[in-house]
Amino acid sequence: MQLKAENVFKPGSFPEYTYVSRNYENTGIPYELRLKQALRTAGCLTSIIGPSKMGKTILCEKVIGIDNIVEISGADFDINTDFWAIVAAKVGLPYLGEITTERETIEGNHRENEEQKERYILSKDKVIQYYKDNEKVLVIDDFHYASKEMQIKMAQQLKDAIRRELKVVVVSLPHRADDAIRQNADLSGRLSLINIETWKESDLKEIALKGFKQLNIKISDEVASQLSVECLTSPQLMQYICLSICTLLEDKNENVVKTDILKTAYRFTTVNFNYSDVVNVMSKGPNPRGKKRKLFKTVSQKELDLYGLIVESLAKNPPIMEMNFDMLYDRITNLIPIDNIKPDKQSVKNHLNNLQMILEDKEEIYKAIEWKDGKIYILDPLFLFYLRWGRMDE
Ligand SMILES: Nc1ncnc2c1ncn2[C@@H]1O[C@H](COP(=O)(O)OP(=O)(O)OP(=O)(O)O)[C@@H](O)[C@H]1O
Ligand SMILES: [Mg+2]
Numbered sequence: 001m002q003l004k005a006e007n008v009f010k011p012g013s014f015p016e017y018t019y020v021s022r023n024y025e026n027t028g029i030p031y032e033l034r035l036k037q038a039l040r041t042a043g044c045l046t047s048i049i050g051p052s053k054m055g056k057t058i059l060c061e062k063v064i065g066i067d068n069i070v071e072i073s074g075a076d077f078d079i080n081t082d083f084w085a086i087v088a089a090k091v092g093l094p095y096l097g098e099i100t101t102e103r104e105t106i107e108g109n110h111r112e113n114e115e116q117k118e119r120y121i122l123s124k125d126k127v128i129q130y131y132k133d134n135e136k137v138l139v140i141d142d143f144h145y146a147s148k149e150m151q152i153k154m155a156q157q158l159k160d161a162i163r164r165e166l167k168v169v170v171v172s173l174p175h176r177a178d179d180a181i182r183q184n185a186d187l188s189g190r191l192s193l194i195n196i197e198t199w200k201e202s203d204l205k206e207i208a209l210k211g212f213k214q215l216n217i218k219i220s221d222e223v224a225s226q227l228s229v230e231c232l233t234s235p236q237l238m239q240y241i242c243l244s245i246c247t248l249l250e251d252k253n254e255n256v257v258k259t260d261i262l263k264t265a266y267r268f269t270t271v272n273f274n275y276s277d278v279v280n281v282m283s284k285g286p287n288p289r290g291k292k293r294k295l296f297k298t299v300s301q302k303e304l305d306l307y308g309l310i311v312e313s314l315a316k317n318p319p320i321m322e323m324n325f326d327m328l329y330d331r332i333t334n335l336i337p338i339d340n341i342k343p344d345k346q347s348v349k350n351h352l353n354n355l356q357m358i359l360e361d362k363e364e365i366y367k368a369i370e371w372k373d374g375k376i377y378i379l380d381p382l383f384l385f386y387l388r389w390g391r392m393d394e
Helices: 031-040 056-064 083-089 124-133 148-163 201-214 221-230 235-252 259-270 276-284 306-314 325-334 345-360 381-389
Strands: 045-049 069-073 096-107 110-121 137-141 168-172 191-195 322-324 369-372 375-378
Touching: 031 045, 031 056, 031 168, 031 191, 045 056, 045 148, 056 069, 056 137, 056 168, 069 083, 083 124, 083 148, 124 148, 148 168, 201 221, 201 235, 221 235, 221 259, 235 259, 235 381, 259 381, 276 306, 276 345, 276 381, 306 325, 306 345, 306 381, 322 325, 325 345, 325 375, 345 369, 375 381
Parallel strands: 045 168, 045 191, 069 137, 137 168
Antiparallel strands: 096 110, 322 375, 369 375
16 A cells, blocks of 8 residues: 555654664664663663754654553653652552442441542552553653752652662753753662764665655655755654655655755745744844944845844855854855955854853743854754745745
């Protein structure tokens, strides 16, 4: 039976037909085997850390399997929740409750039903035993969503639980409050650490090649390589772009991916992403409080202040996720016609500092870039992709 594109390319869930296995830190061992081994190490907790959308959850689902995985999000816990009550509830165990028993009594000539209520608490031991008997693996995903306090509480509970051989995986973003696990002296020597790296172009290309083959759509190696650059280290973006390509091809009744369709596919893909507020905040910079900013005329006839120039320079070719200052500065000066006055290095740095300050105070989605230690990092590949293809004025 012919597969449908939406079942082959799955940006939002488990990609059965386009799952690609990667090599773990150039060891020649696949990630799947690394996780399998970690899970077999009794008495140890597995800590998976990796950037957003790089396949942490998918890896767990692949290795542990749908029947055995019990996924809980860090967001499910607030400080008042009983850790074990949630762990029990996820597998349908009544942890805390009331049992009602009825007893018939005979009083005089008539029978009476007497209800007796009893409160009980299922012990944590029973919960652990249930997980072990049923080969369940507890995956605490997005651990960083739990508050600091709750993380410490959870770490204490986990320390005891892994000693009793409960299998636990904790998944978290890098640099985000996973210290309760990795820096916890009580857990040292009891951790299996797995770092998820960003994706290489060759692995990303594999997603496209695999999927289009399943769909009997032709794609040359060269076109697949172009896609793998454009998807900015993100397997999710690759899945999105490929799905867009399929929709466009179906509409034209074609079955070859040619270069002329790519730009449309990229633009088409960005309709899923809503970063216009983020781009606005970045290009406006801090409130100018009535002061006029210096404007620069660009080669493409726009008038931009330095914040606008910074944003513009990030979007340029080739797409780069990590840039040192000189490279960024070159890009900025290249936006301005040769004979015109250029901004000086120090003022560009000052503007970057201001930008960083604004973003730090905003919601998570605004933390798409970071200016740190003389480098600018793109933290969210979808944001850069939006910047490159999502703005209609280009
Ligand atoms: N091994 C893989 N092969 C092919 N595609 C993948 C693979 N891993 C991830 N993807 C694609 O990337 C998407 C995001 O993966 P996943 O949800 O696992 O990321 P994550 O690291 O858990 O992200 P988050 O930090 O937001 O929780 C998947 O839905 C899938 O489309
Ligand atoms: Mg995840």
